[in-house]
C-alpha cells in the first residue's frame with residue numbers, strides 16, 4: 001500500500017515546513033504501508049530536511065524528460081534525486097488537460113524517471129463523457145499502453161499506477177468502491193499483458209479522486225486498490241494522517 005499526497009500548487013515555504021513537520025510527528029512507520037508527500041518543487045529541499053529519517057518519503061509532481069538543457073522553467077529527474085525525491089507523479093490529469101501532455105510525453109518521462117531510479121506514479125483516468133459513453137476501459141487501456149509499452153521493470157516496486165477518474169478529482173464526487181475495483185482489476189489485466197502476471201500482481205495501483213477519511217476504508221479494502229493518491233485531503237495533517245491509518249487498517 002502507498003498513500004501519497006499531491007499538494008498541487010498549494011503551500012508556500014512556511015506552510016510547507018509546518019505541514020511536513022506536523023506529518024513527521026504524527027505518521028508512524030508501518031510495515032506494508034508506504035507514505036509519501038509531493039510538495040511543489042520549491043519546497044522539496046526543505047521538506048526533505050524535515051522528513052529525512054522519518055516514515056515519510058518525498059515525491060515531485062512532474063519533471064522533464066531530458067537530462068538538462070535549454071528548457072526554461074523545467075526540472076530534471078537528476079535534480080529531483082538531488083533533493084531527496086523517491087517518487088514523481090507523471091501524467092496527472094491536470095498536466096494532460098491544462099498543459100497538453102500526451103501519452104508519448106508521459107512515456108518519455110517514465111523512461112527518464114526509471115533511468116534515474118525515481119519511482120513514477122503514472123496517472124490514468126477517463127473524463128466523465130468517456131464513462132457516460134461506456135468507453136472508460138478503452139481510454140485507460142490506451143493511456144497505459146501509450147505510456148508503458150516497452151518499459152522494462154527490474155522489480156514491481158519500480159513503478160506505481162494511479163487510477164484517477166477525472167470526474168472525481170477535486171469534485172467531492174468519488175468513484176464507488178465497485179467502480180474503483182472494476183477499473184483496478186482491468187488495469188491489473190492490462191499490466192499483466194505489459195509486464196507478466198507475477199509483476200502485475202505486485203504493482204501498487206492507487207485510487208485517486210476525492211478520497212477522504214470518511215470514504216477511504218471502503219475504497220482501500222477493495223482487493224485491487226493498493227493505496228491512494230490524495231489531493232485536497234493531503235493539505236490538512238489530520239485528514240492525511242487519518243488516511244494513512246485507514247491504509248494500515250485495510251492492508
Ligand code: PEP
Pocket residue numbers: 006164168169170171172208209210211229230231232233
Ligand atoms: C489528485 O489531484 O490527484 C486528487 C486525487 O485530488 P483530490 O483528492 O482533491 O480529488
